[in-house]
Amino acid sequence: MADKSGKLDQLNFRIIDTDSDDYGQTLLIRHEILRRPLGKSIAEDDLSRENEDCILGAFYGEQLIAMATLKDSSEKDALLRYVVVDETWRRSGIGTAIILRLEEEARRRNKKSIRLMARITVVPFYENLGYSKIGEPFIPDNHSVVHVWMARDL
Template identity: 50%
Template sequence: MKETVLVYREIKTDGGDYSQTLELRDQVLRKPWGQSIKDDDLSGEPLDFIYGAFDGGRLVGMAILQDRGEAYSRLRYMAVDPAYQGRGIGTAICREFETRSRESGKAGIRLMARIKAVDFYQRLGYRKEGKPYCPGHIAIEHVDMILTFHG
């Protein structure tokens, strides 16, 4: 397969690419467990920074960075198309979020990781906080993780 150059950019909720974030999140994070992204409360997303990787016009990776006025930003909804996993997309998105969070004076980034993603985040410097749990209506084990900026 020919290696393509991916384009990374912000996605606005009132733009045409936002629907692709819903499709990708549904495909990667919800459908495999019999759930639907339509059941999630997405009402706060216009306030968030949504960042995606595009191959041509197709969204192949994305995540959301929340800033709700707390000391730490929150990373949510990391989703990468399975055909594109292992190409550094998740790492590039995390690095962009780290830069933005540092520039806005945050102490670091918090997230809830599925157990299978813990190693990925640990390689990026995140550490586990607490024990695994199943959040709310989701029957998939997660663990809280944190990246604290120093200096």
């Protein structure tokens, strides 16, 4: 388990190319945290166009400890996906730091809003960052966890 105290300033945030070795770490962390607990595999996700997305990772040394992707969904809107923080690093500000950096990237791309599909258990986290629920909670196809759409104007 990592000692988080005093380590946040030692994190390296960087864009991850789908052709890099780091990309393999994104598949592993997404599988272990998002898919495996549901009896699923990241291999079931359609990642064929992920090379078009902005994939941001937070590294402690060379270990990926958090990540998220930003996908253009229209000329004015972006979609935030695969927000993942290693369990030993949760509640340390890394998730917030990644989202704020991707919001800045969305602004740089002249996006006016960001949408995301949040698991119901993390809705308060996103609300604290200024996101609002859109519509009613639902269970997405091929999932067993309740989600809700959320959005934020930039």
